[in-house]
Amino acid sequence: MTHKEVSFMPYVTVKMLEGRTEEQKKELVEKVTEAVKETTGAKEEAIVVFIEEMSKNHYAVGGKRLSDQ
Amino acid sequence: MTHKEVSFMPYVTVKMLEGRTEEQKKELVEKVTEAVKETTGAKEEAIVVFIEEMSKNHYAVGGKRLSDQ
Amino acid sequence: MTHKEVSFMPYVTVKMLEGRTEEQKKELVEKVTEAVKETTGAKEEAIVVFIEEMSKNHYAVGGKRLSDQ
């Protein structure tokens, strides 16, 4: 890659509950990458997406874990 | 929000070099939110996007900071 | 939620070694949420807590992983 391309590489992290299918995750990274490319001017090959999954006992809203609801 | 809606809230973080305009950031969060909604089934109002900006002296590829190139 | 409530949603991440019981984690998120509510003025239902667990081979202090001690 040239200097210019290297100089703008967006890193996207999607944190969500486990349970999405592989097909959903595949489409998720495709569509999110497209959205970032269109709006920031980054080259597609420079856009990185990480998926992070949470389990229901490690995620709480309002002091209550999803696993306790 | 009902239980069901609360139970799937994706959190998206976009980390990128500083320099994008407010208009670009506005469109970025709109398009990324749309992409996440379409592919994961999350409700739009439950999708959260954070932008994190880096400066060129705090980001290195191949051992070289962008500010040193 | 109204605009005002949405505008202050603290996100808390607790990163710790695996091994805490479900009861400990349940109380952890309750007490931490209470602490954030009391001190920041955030609405309880707007406070989000994530737990992230580490294993002993992925955590080092002073150059030594806990699994190597």
Add this chain to the structure above:
Amino acid sequence: MTHKEVSFMPYVTVKMLEGRTEEQKKELVEKVTEAVKETTGAKEEAIVVFIEEMSKNHYAVGGKRLSDQ
């Protein structure tokens, strides 16, 4: 520190909108540290708290940044 103390050090990150006063932040880390100590059995001196502040143009719910509302 002895081995035992080192082996359980929770790291807490509180991510929130800028605007809290120094007094609020001071109390926030005190109360959160106390909550983590009580519920996990960690020694007080081993508990670390980071505060991360966001600006309104870098935080969006439902595809809309707070600065655009």
Add this chain to the structure above:
Amino acid sequence: MTHKEVSFMPYVTVKMLEGRTEEQKKELVEKVTEAVKETTGAKEEAIVVFIEEMSKNHYAVGGKRLSDQ
């Protein structure tokens, strides 16, 4: 620890694909800790390293997950 030592504790996170051996991870944290110590002046015992592993279906470059290539 004295005040001075506490006041500069670097936290290093290495995020990488799963698959490195325990021996590689052991050396990784040793060498990274040494590098941080030499260049920042931090005390060795104050340097913390976290390893975070990703699977190939949770990591994408250019809109394509490694598991789809």
Add this chain to the structure above:
Amino acid sequence: MTHKEVSFMPYVTVKMLEGRTEEQKKELVEKVTEAVKETTGAKEEAIVVFIEEMSKNHYAVGGKRLSDQ
């Protein structure tokens, strides 16, 4: 980059108190990159380092912010 090279890209984040000089940061990313390359087998040009700085009022050990000590 070929597929093989893309498939192992470590991302290193160094979180530390503000105050290091540009020269220290420059050496830090060089040495850390070298350490990761030697121990993981990653290509140098695929290693990414981010620096994140904290201020003393946003960092607490034992319930006390550095700015309050």
